[in-house]
Amino acid sequence: MSVSAADRHATGSTAPESYLEVGFNYRMTDLQAAVGIVQLGRLAEMVARRRELAARYREGLAGIPGLRAVTDPPYGQTNYQSFWVALPEDFPMGRDELLAYLAKRGVSARRGIMAAHLEPAYAGARAGELPATEWLTRNSLILPLFHAMTEADQDQVIEALCAAAEG
Numbered sequence: 001m002s003v004s005a006a007d008r009h010a011t012g013s014t015a016p017e018s019y020l021e022v023g024f025n026y027r028m029t030d031l032q033a034a035v036g037i038v039q040l041g042r043l044a045e046m047v048a049r050r051r052e053l054a055a056r057y058r059e060g061l062a063g064i065p066g067l068r069a070v071t072d073p074p075y076g077q078t079n080y081q082s083f084w085v086a087l088p089e090d091f092p093m094g095r096d097e098l099l100a101y102l103a104k105r106g107v108s109a110r111r112g113i114m115a116a117h118l119e120p121a122y123a124g125a126r127a128g129e130l131p132a133t134e135w136l137t138r139n140s141l142i143l144p145l146f147h148a149m150t151e152a153d154q155d156q157v158i159e160a161l162c163a164a165a166e167g
Contacts (some may be wrong), residue, residue, distance in 0.1 A: 009108050014099040016111045019119040050080040053154060057083055057127040057143065060158035062166040066090065072074035083145040084112040086136060086150075095139055105160040112140025 002018045028036075039046070040129050058069050066088025087095060095111065102109045113136035117127035143157055 012103050014103050019121045021121045033093040046147040047079045053149055054083055082142045084140050084142045086140045095141055098164055101164050102160050107157050107160050109141050109143050112142045113137055
């Protein structure tokens with residue numbers, strides 16, 4: 001990534017990260033494995049909490065006409081690793097402007113669905129027509145979601161996004 005998540009959050013930057021080259025790192029340290037084993041014992045609780053928060057987001061954002069939020073697919077249930085929304089065509093501001101607006105209000109959102117074929121690492125690769133993917137890349141963002149998120153944290157996000165929708 002061109003900028004780490006920690007650096008982006010620390011500076012309050014809304015500049016999206018980009019992927020300049022293809023890279024792989026499949027190694028896990030012993031410490032990461034130990035923490036992971038402990039966390040697996042809490043997995044059901046953590047996923048349940050994320051699902052509660054996702055439902056609360058959907059309820060809190062339901063008043064924004066045309067806003068599309070991630071939901072469970074018809075064939076299963078998501079763990080809500082992230083919570084993305086797609087802005088309606090008539091939203092008062094574009095995605096990047098909205099990210100800046102949210103950042104000024106203390107909400108660290110980031111760009112949403114990313115089309116790999118538009119990243120610099122794949123600049124020379126051929127891609128077919130992907131209009132839906134490219135539309136989502138331009139119009140979606142990921143809202144903060146973590147199992148320890150408080151209702152006050154989430155209210156701050158919901159209120160900021162609703163205020164942005166009002167123009």
